[in-house]
Amino acid sequence: MSTCLGINLATEGALLRLTLNRPKANIxxxxxxxxxxxxxxxxxxxxxxxxxxLTAEGPHFSFGASVEEHLPESCAAxxxxxxxLVRTMLEYPVPILVAIRGQCLGGGLEVAMAGxxxxxxxxxxxxxxxxxxxxFAPAASCLMPDRVGQSRAEDLLWSGRSVSGTEAGQIGLVDxxxxxxxxxxxxxxxxxxxxxxxxxxxxxxxxxxAGFSRRMIARLQEVEDLYLNDLMSTRDAVEGLEAFIAKxxxxxxxx
Numbered sequence: 001m002s003t004c005l006g007i008n009l010a011t012e013g014a015l016l017r018l019t020l021n022r023p024k025a026n027i028x029x030x031x032x033x034x035x036x037x038x039x040x041x042x043x044x045x046x047x048x049x050x051x052x053x054l055t056a057e058g059p060h061f062s063f064g065a066s067v068e069e070h071l072p073e074s075c076a077a078x079x080x081x082x083x084x085l086v087r088t089m090l091e092y093p094v095p096i097l098v099a100i101r102g103q104c105l106g107g108g109l110e111v112a113m114a115g116x117x118x119x120x121x122x123x124x125x126x127x128x129x130x131x132x133x134x135x136f137a138p139a140a141s142c143l144m145p146d147r148v149g150q151s152r153a154e155d156l157l158w159s160g161r162s163v164s165g166t167e168a169g170q171i172g173l174v175d176x177x178x179x180x181x182x183x184x185x186x187x188x189x190x191x192x193x194x195x196x197x198x199x200x201x202x203x204x205x206x207x208x209x210a211g212f213s214r215r216m217i218a219r220l221q222e223v224e225d226l227y228l229n230d231l232m233s234t235r236d237a238v239e240g241l242e243a244f245i246a247k248x249x250x251x252x253x254x255x
Contacts, residue, residue: 123166125164130160
């Protein structure tokens with residue numbers, strides 16, 4: 001079993017706790033994606049399950065996806081695996097609570113936004129810096145506009161800038177802000193989810209999320225195709241990734 005993800009079934013099987021466990025970066029690479037997808041699949045049919053809590057060890061939630069895995073020879077497999085995880089989370093039968101501290105960037109924020117209820121610390125930093133590398137954030141391009149509105153999403157996706165946890169709460173990128181995000185998530189579970197019938201909760205989640213999930217999954221395929229077929233055929237996308245890995249400034253040729 002992978003050691004990059006902590007897996008703990010708590011509260012008499014009602015809460016599945018998943019902890020990204022490769023601090024400080026908690027990179028969302030192929031191993032991490034597979035571990036998350038596998039853990040969610042293993043507990044999908046647990047009739048007593050009422051929620052998932054996704055957290056991270058160390059000071060930061062995640063610095064994002066592996067840049068090396070974005071290179072042309074591996075990006076198709078990486079992107080398809082990440083988007084499969086996002087689809088799994090979007091359609092998961094119980095609420096996924098996400099507790100965020102420190103930096104939550106790139107693919108890390110995309111995974112977080114695929115959850116249902118996000119809580120972050122006021123001094124957290126959330127952003128999609130992909131454009132700094134000459135690429136765009138596919139899943140975030142689908143998920144972020146629904147959370148913050150089209151114009152704010154465009155600002156964050158095109159600029160690549162990060163926002164504080166406080167600002168994230170103000171614009172709706174997260175659902176709540178707390179000095180203790182994990183504690184707040186557990187309190188939400190104890191107050192609002194634990195007392196409910198697990199079977200009724202599953203049907204309520206399905207009813208509330210069905211249309212949203214179908215729409216997001218269709219959009220995800222569109223942007224995945226755009227990324228793989230159009231973006232990765234450009235010179236600048238590859239240059240940006242290679243420059244980041246080599247720790248040198250990128251030289252754009254606008255093609």
